Amino acid sequence: MKRPRRLSPSFVSAIKRPGRYGDGHGGLGLSLLVRPRRAGGLSKTWAQRVILGGKPTNIGLGSYPVVNLTEARSRALSNRRAIEHGGDPRAKSRAVPTFAEAAERTIEIQSQAWKKGSKSEGQWRSTLKKYVLAQLGGQPVDKIQPRDVMRVLLPIWATLPESARRIRQRISIIMRWAIAQGYRTDNPAGDALAVALPRIASADNHMRALPYVRVAGALCRVRASGAHPARALCFEFLALCAVRSSEARFARWSEIDEENAIWTIPAERMKANRTHRVPLSARALQVLSLARKLADASGFVFPSATGRPLGQNSLTRLCRKLGLDCVPHGMRSSFRDWCAERSDAPREVCELALAHVNSNRVERAYRRSDLFDRRRQLMEEWAQYLVGPDSRGESGGR
Structure with a gap:
């Protein structure tokens, strides 16, 4: 973006390149400072360069967008007038900030x-x-x-x-x-x-889960609900993969390897800050095939109507609307109970399927494998349990 002679509201809003951008001739020493944040993104703050006691001094004028360009110019003019009358505008910097500024x-x-x-x-x-x-x-x-x-x-x-x-x-x-x-x-x-x-209710109650014998029936109700396709497909995908709500809602097509049936969730999106490979069952691949029809420029697998990820409470509201006595995260508990009662998979395989980290540091140091092939078999069995012909009723089970 070309540097303007004077700042404009559109430039201040759009500029992404770090640097110091002055307000030009007659700008009272006002500048916009654009800096990268460690966590990503940018910070934009206002500063004014003035002479106090014969020395160049920078005075902070607040952060954008709380302080917009018009307000920053007004503050800069007020400071310049105070200096011309022998005052020190820094004395005002101790003024109590508003909640928005804080x-x-x-x-x-x-x-x-x-x-x-x-x-x-x-x-x-x-x-x-x-x-x-x-x-x-x-x-x-x-x-x-x-x-x-x-x-x-x-x-x-x-x-x-x-x-x-x-x-x-x-x-x-x-x-x-x-x-x-x-x-x-x-x-x-x-x-x-x-x-x-x-x-x-306690936090534990907010993670309430269905008995695993009722999950298949719940998924049938979701499919038949007439809910927004992205929401319904995301909920089923979450249940099939036993992942957290945010991991499913923010899934991107760039993370999906359909040919090898692997979903690789990057470390920055995982609670344990470790990359997690999810083996995709045949039914999970079918869900993705249906989701392909919703694909847009956002790159999200399950985009909302606005092209953004589904909202934090969107799947919870779906459960509430359908009268399901659970929350999305509870599907992980249902899966874990099924593992314990219906699967022959070792505990370690089940825990890795949930991306749980072994709390024993010594065992963790020696166990480097993510047991992917064994997890693939487990997730296929779970999917078959959910979509098999004898798993359709909410009250039934295998």
Whole structure:
């Protein structure tokens, strides 16, 4: 992208190349700093170069997009006027930030520990934008009270409990940043709020699973439900492969080797941060063949109507709509129970099929194989159990 003489809103939004981009002649020393983040993506911050006490000095003006170009220019003009009247605009830098500004600074700090290619930043930003910023974004961080946080959480506390927990955790982390910076002394999303919020089912209950004898019937209901094809196919693929929801929802065609019936999930998408090879059963390949009809430019195997991955709660909502007493992650528990009761596969093979890491460091050091061929046989048996002629009823079993 060609460097403009003066910054424009479209350039600020679109620029991807790291560097310092000045606002041109008459720009009051304003620059946009574009830097790569360790976890991937870019940070964009505003800085103003001024002369104070005869020395060149840089003054931070906030992060984009919380501070847009118009606001950055306004702040730069205000600083220049203060200097002309003998003031030091740095004194204003200790002004209490809004929650939105504190969130940006917290994300910048947190991102340093996120893995490259991590989805964490996108998840932080999307949940804050969807549930929090409309109510808290403009408030100074020292004015936010537990009742304000409760107003954010209560509407979703019972209906989206896992999301609500994560949102509360993220608000709490932002408030801990504010405490560390000296803007407040207490955490409005901390223990006091935990006592005030209604009790909901334990986290274990959110991973509720069907008895394995009912999984085949559940898949039949999903196929016949009339749900969006990507959602229905993704749910069946998840069950057949015994993977986590995010691993299935974010699956890409570039990860699929249909000729050799292997799905290779890259390490950055795995909980254990290790590449995981999934042997694809005949039925899993059939599901992929159906999914090919949905292929678009996004490269996702199961794209949503907007060409993005299916949402975090999309499969959970499908279970709820169909009256299935389970959550997507519970399919892994159903598979593990089936392994224990119906399969002759050794425990180690079953655990590797779930991409579980051996907790014994010595055994892990000596066992290098992922037992792929034995896992292929196991996953084919599981698929046959789910689609075989005697596994159609929800209450029946083999």
